[in-house]
Amino acid sequence: MTSDNPDRPLRVLCLTDSCDLPESELFIGLKRAGVELDVMCNPNGKHYPRLAEASVVVGDIALKNRFDKAGTAAIRAQLQQKNYDIIHAFNPRALACGLRASRSMSLKVVAYRGIIGNISYLNPESWMTFLHPRVSKIVSVAHAIEDYLAGLAFLGLRIAPEKLTTIYKGHDLNWYQDTPIERSTLEVPNDAFMVCCTGRDVPRKGFDVLIEAVGQLPKALNVHLVLVGKVDQNEKLRAQVAALPHPERVHFTGFRTDAPSIAAASDVFVLPSTEREGLPRAVIEAMAYGVPAIVTNVGGMPELVQNGINGYVVPPKDSSAIASAIEALATDRNRQQAMGRAARARIGEDFSSEKTVSETLALYKTLQS
Known part of the structure; x- marks a missing residue:
């Protein structure tokens, strides 16, 4: 030098x-x-x-x-x-x-x-x-x-x-000021437990595992899954959704420029990647809006989400573990809200x-x- x-x-x-x-x-x-x-x-x-x-x-x-x-x-x-x-x-x-x-x-x-x-x-x-x-x-x-x-x-x-x-x-928490989207525009009931997942249509993102997990949830649990991105063009995933007990509870939005607003309106954000992740921006954005995250033990995601504190970390390709984590939050709103606050604090303090x-x-x- x-x-x-x-x-x-x-x-x-x-x-x-x-x-x-x-x-x-x-x-x-x-x-x-x-x-x-x-x-x-x-x-x-x-x-x-x-x-x-x-x-x-x-x-x-x-x-x-x-x-x-x-x-x-x-x-x-x-x-x-x-x-x-x-x-x-x-x-x-x-x-x-x-x-x-x-x-x-x-x-x-x-x-x-x-x-x-x-x-x-x-x-x-x-x-x-x-x-x-x-x-x-x-x-x-x-x-x-x-x-x-x-x-x-x-x-x-x-x-x-x-x-x-x-x-x-x-990141800076002041960057994340988008107004949460009105759920009605996504055809999601206001009283539903809304799960959001955003990502590219590639196999390693694990959308099929998440859909399988939703199918394992108790039918009485009013959980709606919103899939954001071009996965709406994936006919294999659409067929998998059609075979669910409640296919009307899964919503494909297609590509959206307001993905952060959708995440902000959610009760939990899930990224079920099966391999090769760094620190996904979509997870960080959701946590910055006070939304707990469920992620797989892949790449840097366990460095972002602290298991049991601001979300859950589950094994990759384990639909049962994802389903259990969703159910735990959907049946305990106090836990969901506390984890959401911890998620926001995690981004503000450590990232x-x-x-x-x-x-x-x-x-x-x-x-x-």
Whole structure:
């Protein structure tokens, strides 16, 4: 790392795409904390105006792939304008292009990793990103991801432990002010116990397991399940619902831009993933609205939900365990409400944006020496 003036502020170039709100506020928070931080990102991102207003954007890039020549050239041009200490890349494309653009330059490279999987010593693309020898630190969004990276091995090759760390993505409870949706618009009775699940239509999300769990609930229990996302186009899931004792209690909303409002109107949020999760935003959003969560023991979700305190953690692919957890909350509203309050407190206290900023700043400072 260059040290032309040890007393000057750290100079960091962040490379990302259409960053989400926590990422955007991290950039702004780091700048407020004294980091001379610049961002190159996609101008079509939802939060781009906020970043531009905070005067952190120095270049517009929308990287097409890990070999984007124009994007790489733009990054290198920016690196040549200022004596940066650190590149912080927030996705594999940005990491690959940032590494290529900074070739022969004396600076540190920090990578962000938000999911488990898709890295291998036998995959050439992994050597262009997270396994590249010039990567100084890999910041995982959950300890489960850090553990996964630490366990990668091939013929004695491993990622050095000192390269790995975990920093939770930060949130602010003030961000979550959406009004809960009127249940009638979803055809859910006001007196029903409403279960919400949001996710992409991929097998590992476990929608089929959740539907099976709903079918195991006592018929007298007025539980309604709301499935948010493009799962409404999954004919196999629709057939599974049609075979339930009360198919009218399962509601497919399709893709919605107001998913947080739906979660906020729910009594419990369930994410029955069977594999490969980081810290799902949908679960965090629900908890921020005071909704307890039922999640599987997959990825970083057990780091988010404390079993028996602000929700339940159950084994993956175990519909009976999900059904039992739903029933426990549906038959004890005092417990459901107490867990909801604990869920909101969990996000506000342990996953705060301020904490993420301070931990990221501390990480940067370790790279100064």
